[in-house]
Amino acid sequence: MREVKVLGPGCKRCVATAEMVQKEADKLGVPVEIEKVTDYAAIAGYGIAATPGVVIDGKVMHAGGLPKPEDLARWLTS
Amino acid sequence: MSFNFVSEQVPGARSSAAKWIGWTAAALLAWGTLYSQLIPFSRWVVASTGVDPNSQLGQAISFFAYDTPKVLMLLTLVVFGMGVVRSFFSPDKTKALLAGKREGVGNVLAASLGIVTPFCSCSAVPLFIGFVSAGVPLGVTFSFLISAPMVNEVALGLLFGLVGWKVALTYLGFGLAVAIVSGWVIGRFKLEHWLEEWVRNVRAGAADLPAEELSVVDRIKAGVDAVHEIVGKVWPWIIAGIAVGAFIHGYVPEDLLATIMGRGAWWSVPAAVAIGIPMYSNAAGIIPIVEALLAKGAALGTVLAFMMSVIALSLPELIILRKVLTIRLIAVFVGVVGTGILGVGFLFNLLF
DSSP: OEEEEEESSSOHHHHHHHHHHHHHHHHHTOOEEEEEEOOHHHHHHTTOSSSSEEEETTEEEEESSOOOHHHHHHHHHO | OOOOOHHHHOTTHHHHHHHHHHHHHHHHHHHHHHHHTHHHHHHHHHHHHTOOTTSHHHHHHHHHHHHHHHHHHHHHHHHHHHHHHHTTOOHHHHHHHHTTOOTTHHHHHHHHHHHHSOOOGGGHHHHHHHHHHTTOOHHHHHHHHHHHHHSOHHHHHHHHHHHOHHHHHHHHHHHHHHHHHHHHHHHHTOOGGGBOHHHHHOOOOOOOOOOOOOOHHHHHHHHHHHIIIIIHHHHHHHHHHHHHHHHHHHHSOTTTTHHHHSTTOTTHHHHHHHHHTTOOOOHHHHHHHHHHHHHTTOOHHHHHHHHHHHHHSOHHHHHHHTTTBOHHHHHHHHHHHHHHHHHHHHHHHHHO
16 A cells, blocks of 8 residues: 655645546556645645645655656556 | 656657657747738738728727737747746755855845746745745745746736837846845844744755656647646736727827826826735736836836736735734735835836
């Protein structure tokens, strides 16, 4: 089970990012647990300055703008 | 962990990159050809309606038929270019560049980076906290936060299209100046204790982000996406704005506004700033009206001050920032930036 956190205050792109993660995970058959982190202090604690952010198994992988699907696939399988 | 670049993964990637670059070049060429035909096109439109080109209606139609495609084309070009440039920057890279910079140098750097760093007011709060907790001085953070929304590609592209590149460049220069000076002044006040308490308590190291490698194709795509997103959203505003402009152009007497908004009326600058604060509009909605005002004798400094005030000091953004700033700090922010804009307005009216 990969633990994925999507960091963002609930903007349109944050929702889209969470959906992308789910879609990629389904495609790859990787079981994921997605959590949306919307609290500003919690987001800041990850040390990113742009949202949406993607954290996989505790490691920040992406910050700002939509991630690329092929990057998501790589992060989810590595 | 290893990262493969797109161009190394796919054998056909190189030819696909060549194809993208070829298409981009062809699109730019087509752009130039179309652009050079705009005046004949507007004459043709007027002629085909059968209206006398020298009548008020004829002038209004000709203005509309020439300005609409011209402005949309220039805006598309500027937004595409900015989209490509911005693919080289990110808020987190900017944060790393600014962390620990001294004030002064830091303010100049922050304001300049504000132009090229992708920024959306919806992520103003994470950005603010991210900067401050990474050790970027408060005043330097403000320089960034003032310049990023004010000196944006929509404002620059539209000014370029409507009133020419000289005014666009001057707007850029003065926008930067306001951001640098305002940030520096706020920094001098040493107001860190006026941040909301939880913000001061955030301790965050910089995230160790894996490098995301972008190919030439990715950067061109970023430019195309920006056009799709921005021009796709603002074009109805622009057309509506130019229609208003066309009406004023044809029907409102030449010097109507000269007495109210002309350079002789000194109080018009503070009035313009004050009216601009509660108004919230994207640059697209406001600029065509700005152009029509200028054409009818309103002073350039007054109009630019109005524009900066509408864009840089918007109520919705202040409400978002209230989550991290105390009311007192917001008041200082509005006061300092408002004074800066006022200075720009007066200086402009004096110079031009």
